[in-house]
Amino acid sequence: MPFAALRDVPPSLKDVQIALTRSHKRQPRGNPTAMSELRKDPVVGRWVIICPNRAERPNAFIRPAPRERSGPCPFCAGHEGQTPAEVFAFRGPDAQPDGPGWRVRVVPNQFPALDGRGGVGRWREGLYQLIEGTGAHEVIIESSRHVMSTSDLSVEELAEVFSAYRQRLRHWKQDPRLRYGLVFKNVGPEAGASMEHTHSQLIVTPLVPVQVLEEISGALEFYHQHGRCVYCQIVSQERESGRRLVLETPRFVAVSAFAARFPFETWVLPKEHGSCYEDMPEAELHELAAIFRRLIVEIEAVAPRVAYNYILHTAPFDTAAALHYHWHIEVIPSLTRAAGFEMGSGFFVNPVPPEEATLRLRQVDREKGTGTFCAKHPKGR
Numbered sequence: 001m002p003f004a005a006l007r008d009v010p011p012s013l014k015d016v017q018i019a020l021t022r023s024h025k026r027q028p029r030g031n032p033t034a035m036s037e038l039r040k041d042p043v044v045g046r047w048v049i050i051c052p053n054r055a056e057r058p059n060a061f062i063r064p065a066p067r068e069r070s071g072p073c074p075f076c077a078g079h080e081g082q083t084p085a086e087v088f089a090f091r092g093p094d095a096q097p098d099g100p101g102w103r104v105r106v107v108p109n110q111f112p113a114l115d116g117r118g119g120v121g122r123w124r125e126g127l128y129q130l131i132e133g134t135g136a137h138e139v140i141i142e143s144s145r146h147v148m149s150t151s152d153l154s155v156e157e158l159a160e161v162f163s164a165y166r167q168r169l170r171h172w173k174q175d176p177r178l179r180y181g182l183v184f185k186n187v188g189p190e191a192g193a194s195m196e197h198t199h200s201q202l203i204v205t206p207l208v209p210v211q212v213l214e215e216i217s218g219a220l221e222f223y224h225q226h227g228r229c230v231y232c233q234i235v236s237q238e239r240e241s242g243r244r245l246v247l248e249t250p251r252f253v254a255v256s257a258f259a260a261r262f263p264f265e266t267w268v269l270p271k272e273h274g275s276c277y278e279d280m281p282e283a284e285l286h287e288l289a290a291i292f293r294r295l296i297v298e299i300e301a302v303a304p305r306v307a308y309n310y311i312l313h314t315a316p317f318d319t320a321a322a323l324h325y326h327w328h329i330e331v332i333p334s335l336t337r338a339a340g341f342e343m344g345s346g347f348f349v350n351p352v353p354p355e356e357a358t359l360r361l362r363q364v365d366r367e368k369g370t371g372t373f374c375a376k377h378p379k380g381r
């Protein structure tokens with residue numbers, strides 16, 4: 001048993017570690033004497049440390065807790081009375097609001113981080129600044145069935161979830177007190193999910209979040225220097241080289257982030273430039289759902305039951321269609337955890353080189369005989 005030290009690790013994660021270790025040894029990178037390298041994110045300028053030898057540590061990856069389906073829960077069909085009254089739903093023609101018969105249901109969060117009662121008051125306390133906690137916090141219940149992951153939804157169901165994001169962003173965009181709507185999803189306790197029934201959330205804030213501001217200012221700087229959107233440039237470079245191209249459809253790509261903070265961090269972007277997700281044509285939602293669901297299936301094939309987050313980054317409410325910003329979804333599996341060094345330095349340490357993550361995900365694609373999904377680079381590079 002050559003991997004005795006890994007005996008306690010669930011088989012899935014052991015597979016990831018062994019595969020990555022072998023893959024790394026088979027394919028030494030540019031500078032084999034320096035095992036780690038620092039990479040700069042082309043948008044925000046954040047440096048990360050890609051450190052493949054750390055993947056060989058016995059406990060390099062978080063072990064997912066076994067998922068045991070409990071339920072029914074307040075998000076299940078027939079339990080609508082246990083949530084706040086819905087603000088939006090896709091439901092059958094005869095189904096009543098807050099009753100069964102729905103497919104996607106949006107309700108205010110019972111314990112909101114921000115709510116809509118306040119104004120836009122700002123004040124100071126000496127050198128400190130405060131703003132009233134006005135905003136919104138909604139839960140998008142993605143299925144009336146008690147399922148847990150995006151991969152448990154059909155493409156049609158996921159397309160309706162993505163459509164609900166669009167509707168709610170458009171709704172809140174009308175509120176002059178608010179500046180930004182962040183859609184995100186937590187799956188699994190390691191990724192911060194408190195309810196296992198599949199759902200995502202929308203938090204609408206009176207300020208633009210700092211991470212979005214960083215992306216916008218980095219993208220604007222790139223635009224001034226090169227006359228082009230940095231994300232469009234990423235899409236074309238990744239399509240050209242294929243090195244980090246995980247999936248491709250006529251309108252979308254999924255790429256491993258060049259300076260990925262986390263193992264298997266993958267971005268889904270539209271090929272055609274667009275700054276506002278909510279302006280995407282309705283007809284493209286199905287294709288987005290198809291590539292996105294496929295990506296989650298692949299991530300879960302590489303690391304079964306892995307917890308993950310995804311985050312939709314779109315332009316702020318008051319930004320008209322911008323030439324320098326490009327909406328995208330970031331998918332972040334919870335295989336490592338940020339700790340003291342990350343918190344104190346802003347450097348993330350990623351033990352899985354993005355090119356190896358890409359190969360692993362593409363291998364799932366090939367094993368399932370679905371290579372046509374990425375026709376341009378069927379064998380990876």
Ligand SMILES: [Zn+2]
Nearest residue numbers: 073076146197
């Ligand atoms: Zn449920």
Ligand SMILES: [Zn+2]
Nearest residue numbers: 229232273326
């Ligand atoms: Zn662009």
Ligand SMILES: [Zn+2]
Nearest residue numbers: 215313328330
């Ligand atoms: Zn982003």
